[in-house]
Amino acid sequence: MIEIPDQSTIGIPAVWLLRGILYRNKMPAWELLLRYRGRLEAYFEVINLNLIVDEAEGYAYLRQKEADAEDAEADDFPHLMSRRTLSYPLTLLLVLLRKRLLEFETAGNENRLVLSERDLIEMMRIYWNELDTNERKREDQLVLHIKKLASYGFLAPLKSEKDRYEVNNILKAYVPIETLKTILEALQTYARERAES
Numbered sequence: 190m191i192e193i194p195d196q197s198t199i200g201i202p203a204v205w206l207l208r209g210i211l212y213r214n215k216m217p218a219w220e221l222l223l224r225y226r227g228r229l230e231a232y233f234e235v236i237n238l239n240l241i242v243d244e245a246e247g248y249a250y251l252r253q254k255e256a257d258a259e260d261a262e263a264d265d266f267p268h269l270m271s272r273r274t275l276s277y278p279l280t281l282l283l284v285l286l287r288k289r290l291l292e293f294e295t296a297g298n299e300n301r302l303v304l305s306e307r308d309l310i311e312m313m314r315i316y317w318n319e320l321d322t323n324e325r326k327r328e329d330q331l332v333l334h335i336k337k338l339a340s341y342g343f344l345a346p347l348k349s350e351k352d353r354y355e356v357n358n359i360l361k362a363y364v365p366i367e368t369l370k371t372i373l374e375a376l377q378t379y380a381r382e383r384a385e386s
Contacts, residue, residue, distance in 0.1 A: 199225050199232060206233075206240070206251050210342040210359050213247030222249055237266045246358040278313070278334050281376050283343065285312045287364035288373065290356050302356040303347065309335055309354075316380045 202222035205211040206229075213219050222229060222242065230240045233251060242249040253268050275283065286304075289312065293302045310328055317327060335354065338344045343363070344354040364372065 199228050202229060202249075203232060206249060209250070210357075211249045212357075219247075219249075236269055238269060241362065243358075243362065246361065248357070248359045248362075250359065250362070276334075277376075277379065278331070279337060280372075281316055281380075282309065282313060282331075282334055282338060283360070284364060284369065284372050284376060286338075286343065286356055287360050287366075287369055290358075290360055291366060291369065293356075303350075303353055304356065306332060306335060306352040306354075316376075 198221055202211060202218045202225070205215060205218045206222075211218055211222060223244070226240070226242065233240050237254045238251045239254055240249065241252055286309075289304070290302055310331055313331055335344065339346055339354060343357055343360050345357055347353045347355060
């Protein structure tokens with residue numbers, strides 16, 4: 190006899206996933222996700238979404254299925270997950286955070302990577318246009334970018350410490366190590382061109 194899960198068994202993790210990223214520390218949603226993973230995958234398949242789970246890193250999220258060239262019907266399927274186009278500063282900050290996370294893990298650190306707003310400002314400083322002399326305005330804009338990345342789930346503000354953020358491992362899924370160097374080089378070239386113009 191097939192066990193049919195009630196609303197609470199797949200409903201809890203499904204809602205978390207539809208809202209964004211589900212992390213391991215969100216119990217009981219994480220346990221239900223692992224237990225009913227196959228059913229959740231089938232459920233999301235109906236609405237053209239892939240369930241991505243990284244048990245080792247402790248996160249799960251949904252990704253819109255890509256349409257095949259031969260599948261015209263899939264092209265017409267409405268998109269549930271919106272794609273975010275990031276501005277140059279947001280993209281640069283995201284890539285620099287990924288690079289910092291890689292360095293942190295390569296150094297053998299097992300704890301979580303926590304950075305202050307000041308750390309993030311210093312990371313970005315070398316990419317700022319020297320002609321722009323209003324440093325305070327630039328820092329204020331960067332703080333807004335930091336908060337935006339936190340709203341996307343890449344950074345988690347620490348409740349115990351003001352202006353400090355944990356870098357979430359979901360960043361690895363969005364900026365794979367294989368493309369990190371290429372993206373960083375392209376951003377550096379773009380920054381040079383902006384400074385010269």
